[in-house]
Amino acid sequence: MISTFAQNVSQWFQGLQAEIIEGLEELDEQEKFQRDKWERAAGGGGLTCILQNGAVIEKGGVNFSAVHGPMPEKILNALKLEKSNFFATGVSIVLHPQNPLVPIIHMNVRYFEMDNGTWWFGGGIDLTPHYIFEEDARFFHEALKNTCDKTDTAYYPKFKKWADDYFYIPHRKETRGIGGIFFDRLSGSEEERKRHWNFVQNVGKTFLPTYLFLANKHKNDSFTKDQKLWQELRRGRYVEFNLVYDKGTKFGLDTDGRIESILMSMPPEVKWQYNIVPKENSPEAKTQNFLKKEIDWV
């Protein structure tokens, strides 16, 4: 029922999770990930790894899952698919740092297939700085562009736009952060499957060095109480996006997924204050001005 290809993908994802966890524990030094293995009644399971109250990471999750079984009705209808068994595997990461000058990062890589031969890859990496530094944004987008270019020079512009459109908060009229790349339903011939898989592996491998560079650069930056407050307010927008718009979160909630794994993306401490408007020309105002689509960072 589960193809050899899918099993290989899943195994590689598990290795990626282990590698990223090792790298993040080295970064944090103070705290380790708590590892929770879980099983899904209808088939499969996962390994949810959470680090809380670290020196660098205030709260972060690096989750792996490989689930299978009959496709839930709700998804069949939503995706307009016919009744079938499915297999889905992926790695999802959200890291909320202690230091407001270190950005929030999110990565997801996933593979999906059905009994009838349908399959696709999806994923992406995007960055949500509480304070946007232009050189960091350039560094981040260049890293993603390099990764994309290895497979296809058309990928970066296409997937960058996809991220701009996806990580948008209509009710705030702002993007969640500085975007990155986002892609879904990458499918095609057998040859293309290998090509996509190669690309997805490259995306997965881009995560750790890119984040370590940014985190190491800023983890020891001094910051003020006001900057910590701004971080907590920006986290509010992160919550608003994830609970109102994020399709992965919605999918998880709708299909009765393991709630503590899905909501690992929620920040550790969040503030909402009424009608906050940053002072003109402040770093906060500058950041706010960068929260829009179609900024060419590379």
Added chain:
Amino acid sequence: MISTFAQNVSQWFQGLQAEIIEGLEELDEQEKFQRDKWERAAGGGGLTCILQNGAVIEKGGVNFSAVHGPMPEKILNALKLEKSNFFATGVSIVLHPQNPLVPIIHMNVRYFEMDNGTWWFGGGIDLTPHYIFEEDARFFHEALKNTCDKTDTAYYPKFKKWADDYFYIPHRKETRGIGGIFFDRLSGSEEERKRHWNFVQNVGKTFLPTYLFLANKHKNDSFTKDQKLWQELRRGRYVEFNLVYDKGTKFGLDTDGRIESILMSMPPEVKWQYNIVPKENSPEAKTQNFLKKEIDWV
């Protein structure tokens, strides 16, 4: 275009807002409400009143609005209505107290009408204690039952069940709090309009004395750091409900409403921690056990 009846309702709602604000400022002593008058481009406007960092109220909003104009397409489709002008007026309240032993309270009363003669009332009051005290829950539900019984003894059981069903968080398999009453689309003959209006006024008048009783009872209770943490974790569930399920919030976001007025319901400070399970037989576990439907409090 706007009926005399609707104008009277709206005026009464404004008076109710003023009265509640006065009562809450007396309760708080330390802080006053910030008053923001706003206008809606397509017609009407409102008065958003927010109190932050009070002695009793950590963050609270008491909002009035009266908006009119052509019905937005999105709502026409959602409510399956024909093209028409509409008028909608209401008062919405959410109060997040400083003291974790004081409950969160929410009230809404609203009236809606269209050019074609369609009209209805909606609203309700519900309570979200961070710690559930059975005698307080009884007091609260009895107050609502008394209010309902003045109009119709069938109302309390009906509207109490409606609140149980509405304020439910499927992904947590728990209710938001201990419920209260919830009703919508109360409509009918001219005679029934008067009857409903009388009922809605009674609901509006029930808010202040009921909340003042509970707030005064607990505002000086001593509490621990752990209880404050529990409050902040419970507020996370409040956020999850409001952003994922609350129809009023969704409606506001979908129709490009004034975002700072809609999201006044967001708590001032919220925490998410991974996989919190209260200790057996603790007050937190006891509270958790009460977060279910169909508890008969009266």
